[in-house]
Amino acid sequence: MTGLQIRLDLPRAGFDLQVDLDLPARGITVLFGPSGSGKTSVLRCVAGLERARAARVVVGGEVWQDDAARVFLPTHRRALGYVFQEASLFDHLDVRGNLHYGLRRSGSAQAAQTLQTAVGLLGIADLLDRRPDALSGGERQRVAIARALATAPRLLLLDEPMAALDQARRQEILPWLERMRDELCIPMLYVTHSADELARLADHLVVLERGRVKGAGPAGEVLAAIESPVVVGEDAGALLQGRLAERDAQWQLARVDFPGGALWLRDSGVPVGRAVRLRVLARDVSLTTEEPRHTSIQNHLPCRIESMAPDAHASQLLVRVVCGESVLLARITRRAVDALGLHAGSAAWAQVKSVALVQ
Amino acid sequence: MLLGPDALQAIWLTIQLATCTTLLLLLLATPLAWWLTQTRSRWVAPIGALVTLPLVLPPSVLGFYLLVAMGPHGPLGQFTQAMGWGVLSFTFTGLLIGSMVFSLPFAVQPLQHAFESLGRRPMEVAATLRARPLDAFFTVALPQARSGLVTAAILTFAHTVGEFGVVLMIGGNIPGQTRVVSTQIYGHVEAMEYAQAHALAGGMLLFSFAVLFCLALLRRRQARVLP
Numbered sequence: 149m150t151g152l153q154i155r156l157d158l159p160r161a162g163f164d165l166q167v168d169l170d171l172p173a174r175g176i177t178v179l180f181g182p183s184g185s186g187k188t189s190v191l192r193c194v195a196g197l198e199r200a201r202a203a204r205v206v207v208g209g210e211v212w213q214d215d216a217a218r219v220f221l222p223t224h225r226r227a228l229g230y231v232f233q234e235a236s237l238f239d240h241l242d243v244r245g246n247l248h249y250g251l252r253r254s255g256s257a258q259a260a261q262t263l264q265t266a267v268g269l270l271g272i273a274d275l276l277d278r279r280p281d282a283l284s285g286g287e288r289q290r291v292a293i294a295r296a297l298a299t300a301p302r303l304l305l306l307d308e309p310m311a312a313l314d315q316a317r318r319q320e321i322l323p324w325l326e327r328m329r330d331e332l333c334i335p336m337l338y339v340t341h342s343a344d345e346l347a348r349l350a351d352h353l354v355v356l357e358r359g360r361v362k363g364a365g366p367a368g369e370v371l372a373a374i375e376s377p378v379v380v381g382e383d384a385g386a387l388l389q390g391r392l393a394e395r396d397a398q399w400q401l402a403r404v405d406f407p408g409g410a411l412w413l414r415d416s417g418v419p420v421g422r423a424v425r426l427r428v429l430a431r432d433v434s435l436t437t438e439e440p441r442h443t444s445i446q447n448h449l450p451c452r453i454e455s456m457a458p459d460a461h462a463s464q465l466l467v468r469v470v471c472g473e474s475v476l477l478a479r480i481t482r483r484a485v486d487a488l489g490l491h492a493g494s495a496a497w498a499q500v501k502s503v504a505l506v507q
Numbered sequence: 508m509l510l511g512p513d514a515l516q517a518i519w520l521t522i523q524l525a526t527c528t529t530l531l532l533l534l535l536a537t538p539l540a541w542w543l544t545q546t547r548s549r550w551v552a553p554i555g556a557l558v559t560l561p562l563v564l565p566p567s568v569l570g571f572y573l574l575v576a577m578g579p580h581g582p583l584g585q586f587t588q589a590m591g592w593g594v595l596s597f598t599f600t601g602l603l604i605g606s607m608v609f610s611l612p613f614a615v616q617p618l619q620h621a622f623e624s625l626g627r628r629p630m631e632v633a634a635t636l637r638a639r640p641l642d643a644f645f646t647v648a649l650p651q652a653r654s655g656l657v658t659a660a661i662l663t664f665a666h667t668v669g670e671f672g673v674v675l676m677i678g679g680n681i682p683g684q685t686r687v688v689s690t691q692i693y694g695h696v697e698a699m700e701y702a703q704a705h706a707l708a709g710g711m712l713l714f715s716f717a718v719l720f721c722l723a724l725l726r727r728r729q730a731r732v733l734p
């Protein structure tokens with residue numbers, strides 16, 4: 149067992165936080181849920197900043213906490229990096245002093261190497277001599293991430309690292325986080341309530357609601373589960389993993405191939421061959437029983453209806469359709485289902501009005 | 508010459524007393540203030556009140572109890588005699604203990620406020636960066652609370668220089684041993700030596716003003732530096 153095992157029981161005002169998770173040792177696991185669902189508490193318990201009862205936290209085979217065996221490592225003995233919501237830089241030290249604080253104490257030969265990589269990855273080499281109060285919000289958070297990495301952690305915990313930033317700054321940080329995910333071999337636990345960050349970053353997904361795990365698994369699978377939809381309302385949708393296959397200079401479009409089909413979308417300059425994620429919202433997918441011909445919608449995929457489930461509003465249904473190996477969600481009215489005679493197993497065409505490239 | 512050898516002796520003794528009080532009290536007050544901000548013990552309220560007591564008690568009350576305690580029949584006096592140190596009342600050491608007690612709130616409160624305003628976050632960050640609690644205290648909490656430390660030092664020093672009642676009660680007024688500026692002024696006034704009293708009193712006035720002025724400047728600078 150080299151992954152991440154988290155079992156907690158923490159009484160909270162209003163509800164008990166109870167989780168029992170086995171998470172992969174690679175990539176970003178997003179802890180997703182509304183505010184007050186216990187996401188941050190999970191992170192704090194994993195870090196040992198809060199003490200859950202009957203807890204067991206094992207990271208890469210190393211037991212950090214096991215109340216059954218009376219094991220509790222204090223935070224400073226857990227090989228973790230923690231990025232708080234606010235950057236929380238030490239304002240009595242400059243950027244270099246902040247970065248070296250953990251480096252000096254980690255006692256790991258690998259830490260200096262990791263820090264150097266992190267400084268490059270996060271683009272903060274020019275900031276080293278600045279004071280924290282002379283940095284922008286985005287810069288501060290990048291420094292905080294590099295500082296957390298400087299201890300060569302076995303697990304990186306990020307608690308809504310972008311919550312305190314405006315939209316422009318978020319867009320500035322996201323690419324750095326994606327690079328970290330792709331280039332560092334450090335598993336990350338990432339807390340957020342933003343469906344956008346979830347779609348861009350999650351490899352693995354854990355959805356929390358009022359202290360309970362509502363869904364856990366590979367991000368694509370969890371998002372496409374309609375019987376107990378974890379992301380409801382306007383944000384419901386599927387996540388597709390694909391590869392950019394073609395760029396059409398004449399029409400400024402790009403084609404992304406995914407297992408089971410291909411979709412055309414706006415060419416945003418991503419080079420051919422790059423692995424990408426597509427987010428297809430349920431509200432942007434409609435179904436027809438014949439191949440649509442005279443329509444402005446460019447993307448239609450043959451598919452098979454797998455299952456249907458009630459949606460947030462009584463007039464609507466969420467329909468799970470399979471295209472090859474991939475799954476799409478469509479939001480359509482009950483009346484349309486009735487009029488077209490749609491049922492589980494029937495063949496249909498999915499019309500996709502809009503696709504977002506999330507990386 | 509307005510400042511005769513008596514006056515200079517009193518000034519020198521005052522500086523010695525204030526310096527020793529400040530240094531020893533900071534060593535004592537820093538861990539105490541830290542404990543008061545960090546602990547969830549039910550002793551916080553009574554101990555906090557005890558620390559603040561010298562702020563509201565008349566110096567004569569405080570001085571009286573200290574005198575009794577340090578006297579030959581008091582518990583402290585019995586102890587110091589048993590240890591072979593003699594009786595501390597009417598000595599510089601006794602005066603030092605008295606002014607430490609008297610100035611305790613002036614050292615503890617600024618530190619306590621500074622530690623409280625840090626919140627738990629800096630210490631948590633330090634812990635996630637592998638710093639042991641004691642390490643984190645010296646490398647994060649103390650440097651970040653430096654303004655509180657400076658305020659505590661200045662206030663303690665100034666307050667010690669300005670104390671009178673406690674000094675008179677437990678120090679007596681022995682030249683070269685326990686006669687500080689404030690009691691010296693009192694002596695001058697008693698003896699109708701107004702010129703000498705003026706010189707020392709004016710000096711004290713200027714000193715006190717300068718201290719408070721510096722403190723105000725310091726606060727304004729911090730307000731500008733901190734976001």
